[in-house]
Amino acid sequence: MDVRLAIVHTRLRLGYRRVNMRKLNKAFMEARDVKGAEIVLLPAYPLLGPVIGYYPEQKARHYLRSFAERLSGPRESHTISVLSRLASSYGVEVIGGPIIERAGPRLYLTAFHIDSNGILRGKYRKIMVTKAEKDLGISSGKTATVFETESGLRVGIFLDEDLLSPEVFRYMQFDDPMIMVGTMLPYESDYIKSEFLRGLESVKTMNIDAVKSLLWSRALESGLPIVLVGGAVESPTFGVDVAFMPSIITDPEIGITDKLIKGYDDLDEVFIVEVDPRVSRAKRCEGSCMNIFKSLCLRELRRKKS
Numbered sequence: 001m002d003v004r005l006a007i008v009h010t011r012l013r014l015g016y017r018r019v020n021m022r023k024l025n026k027a028f029m030e031a032r033d034v035k036g037a038e039i040v041l042l043p044a045y046p047l048l049g050p051v052i053g054y055y056p057e058q059k060a061r062h063y064l065r066s067f068a069e070r071l072s073g074p075r076e077s078h079t080i081s082v083l084s085r086l087a088s089s090y091g092v093e094v095i096g097g098p099i100i101e102r103a104g105p106r107l108y109l110t111a112f113h114i115d116s117n118g119i120l121r122g123k124y125r126k127i128m129v130t131k132a133e134k135d136l137g138i139s140s141g142k143t144a145t146v147f148e149t150e151s152g153l154r155v156g157i158f159l160d161e162d163l164l165s166p167e168v169f170r171y172m173q174f175d176d177p178m179i180m181v182g183t184m185l186p187y188e189s190d191y192i193k194s195e196f197l198r199g200l201e202s203v204k205t206m207n208i209d210a211v212k213s214l215l216w217s218r219a220l221e222s223g224l225p226i227v228l229v230g231g232a233v234e235s236p237t238f239g240v241d242v243a244f245m246p247s248i249i250t251d252p253e254i255g256i257t258d259k260l261i262k263g264y265d266d267l268d269e270v271f272i273v274e275v276d277p278r279v280s281r282a283k284r285c286e287g288s289c290m291n292i293f294k295s296l297c298l299r300e301l302r303r304k305k306s
Contacts, residue, residue, distance in 0.1 A: 001276070002274040002275060002276050003038055003039065003149070003151045003153045003274065003275050003276075003277060004035070004036055004037045004038050004039070004272055004273075004274055005037060005038070005039045005040075005041055005179075005181075005227070005272070005273045005274075005275065006027075006030075006031035006032075006035055006037035006039070006040050006041065006092075006270050006271070006272055007041050007227065007229055007247050007262070007270065007271045007272075007273060008024070008027045008031070008040060008041060008042050008043060008046075008229070008231075008270055009043075009229070009230065009231055009247045009262045009266055009267060009268075009269055009270070009271060010023055010024075010027060010043060010231050010232075010267060010268050011023075011231060011232040011233075011234055011241065011267050011268055012043065012045065012046070012048075012049040012231060012232070012233050012234065013049065013234045013236055014048075014049040014050075014054060014233055014234060014235060014236050014242075015048055015049060015063075015236055016048075016049075016236055017047050017048055020046065020047050020048070020049070021047065021082060023268070024042070024046060024047075024082075024083075024086065025086065027040070027270055028040060028086045028089075028090045028092065029090065030270045031090070031092065031270050032090040032091065032092050033090075034270075035270055035272050037092060037270075037272060038092060038093065038149075038150075038151055039092060039093045039094070039095060039149060039151075039153070039155075040087075040092050040093070040094050040095070040096075041095050041096065041181055041227060041229050042083075042094060042095070042096025042097070042183075042229065043096065043183055043185065043229050043230065043231040044096075044097065044098055044159070044160075044183040044184065044185045044229075044231075045097075045098065045099060045185070046079070046083070046096055046097075046099075047078070047079050047082065047099075048067055049233050050185050050187070050233065051063045051064055051067065051100070052064070052132055052133055052136055052138075052187065052188065053132065053186070053187055053188045054233065054242070054243070057136075060136055061136055061137070064100055064107060064136060064137065064138075065107075067099075067100050068100045068101065068102035068107055069099060069100065069101060069102060070101070070102050070103070071101055071103075071110065071112070071120065071123055072103075077099070077101075079099045080099075080112060080114065080120055083096070083112075083114055084114055084118035084119070084120070085118060087114045087115070087116055087117075087118045088116065088117055088118035091116050092116055093113070093114065093115050093116050093149050093150060094112075094113070094114040095111070095112070095113050095114075095147060095155060095157070095181060096111065096112065096183070096229075097109075097110055097111030097112050097123075097124075097159070097183065098110050098111050098126060098159050098183070099112070101123070101125070106139045107137055107138050107139060108125040108126065108138065108139055108141060109125065109126040109129065109133065109138055109159060110123050110124065110125050110126070110141075111123065111124040111126075111145075111157050111159060111183070112124075113147040113149070113155075115149075115150060116150060121147065122145065122147045122148075123145075124141065124144075124145035124147075124157040124159075125139075125140070125141025125142070126138075126140070126141055126159040126160075126161070126162060127140055127141045127142075127143075127144065127162055127165070127168055128140070128161040128162045128164065128165050128168065129161065130161050130187065130188055130189060130190050131188075131190055132187075132188040133188075143171070144156070144157075144168050144169075144171040144172045144175075145157050145172070146172055146175040146176070146177045151277070152277050153178055153179065153275060153277050154175065154176055154177045154178045154179075154277075155177060155178070155179055155180075155181050156169070156172035156173075156175075156177035156179070156180040156181070156222075156224070157172075157180075157181060157182065158172075158180060158181075158182035159182055159183060159184075160182070160183070160184045160185075160187055160189070161187075161189060161190065161191075162182065163182065163184070163211070163214045163215070163218065163228075164191055164192075164214060166217075166218070166221055169218050169221060169222050170221070170222075172222075173222055177222075177224060178224065178275060178277050179224055179225050179226070179227065179275050180218065180219075180222065180224050180225070180226040180227070181226075181227045181229070182226070182227070182228055182229070183228070183229045183230075184206070184211070184228055184229075184230055184245050185230065185231060185233060185243060185245055186204045186205055186206055186233075186243040186244070186245060187206075189206065192206050192207055192210050192211065192214075193206070193207045193210070194206055194207070195207055197244050197264065200241075200244075200264070202240065202242070203232075203241050203242065203243060203244050203264075204242060204243045204244075205243065205244050205245060206245060208246065211228070211245075211248070212248065212250075212256050215228060215248060215250040215256065216250055216255050216256060218250075219250045219251070219252040219255075220252060222252070223252050224252055225249065225250060225251055225252060225273075225275065226249070226250040227247075227248075227249055227250075227273055228245075228247060228248045228249075228250075229247050230244070230245030230246050230247040230248070230262070231244070231245060231247070231267070232244040232245075232264070232267055244264055244267075246261050246262055246263050246264075247261070247262040247266075247271070248260065248261050248262075249261075249273060
């Protein structure tokens with residue numbers, strides 16, 4: 001039986017928690033009550049919007065610390081608390097992020113999985129952090145992660161710059177994912193050029209052809225569908241959008257077609273992706289080949305992080 005995932009392709013107001021919470025509540029209602037989704041896929045930084053590249057450096061350093069949340073211990077994460085209530089209220093699972101996580105003295109960019117009872121079931125710390133993120137004190141995660149949902153769907157997770165690393169995706173393949181899900185809002189990439197959205201010369205985006213090419217490569221390598229959740233970022237000062245990324249669905253057999261891209265005119269809508277866990281399986285090799293391949297991928301990930 002197919003699992004229904006809802007993509008929340010929305011516009012975030014930078015730094016405005018209450019405005020973004022209202023939008024999320026509406027999106028959850030539509031995802032469950034109208035679309036019949038079991039899992040809700042959220043954009044990056046769903047409550048406050050992104051920090052790095054969106055504020056001057058001094059403000060970014062301040063906001064990184066003030067927005068950072070602990071995902072364990074007595075002080076509950078505000079983002080996880082809000083989304084847990086929404087998940088349990090609507091009876092859906094939630095996958096999203098990153099948010100800025102504080103763990104001891106370190107900061108991470110962390111994706112999360114919340115079940116339909118509102119319990120945090122898993123997290124993934126971004127591995128391929130950019131130079132801009134490193135310079136502002138973001139640490140790299142240690143290993144790739146696959147979330148297992150209540151329906152049995154196994155979801156591999158990536159975050160923007162991870163898309164450039166085939167090793168991140170190959171390492172996930174050892175945990176039998178059935179679909180790959182990631183988020184991207186325009187960011188300071190080490191390799192993908194930024195540009196302005198065609199027809200909207202004040203709205204920053206990434207080189208969409210490069211992103212599509214990377215998605216198609218990762219889908220072919222893994223043999224899995226890939227969902228990239230994008231969206232827009234609105235300036236609170238001027239009330240205009242300053243950044244936008246399309247949401248893109250990549251099929252390993254047919255690639256990317258126009259109907260699988262949700263663009264600027266589709267903002268603030270919820271879209272459904274269906275996955276059959278019985279037939280969606282990652283490419284694998286068997287036995288000793290798999291163990292050797294896994295070791296090589298782990299070694300290459302460590303080399304890239306250093």
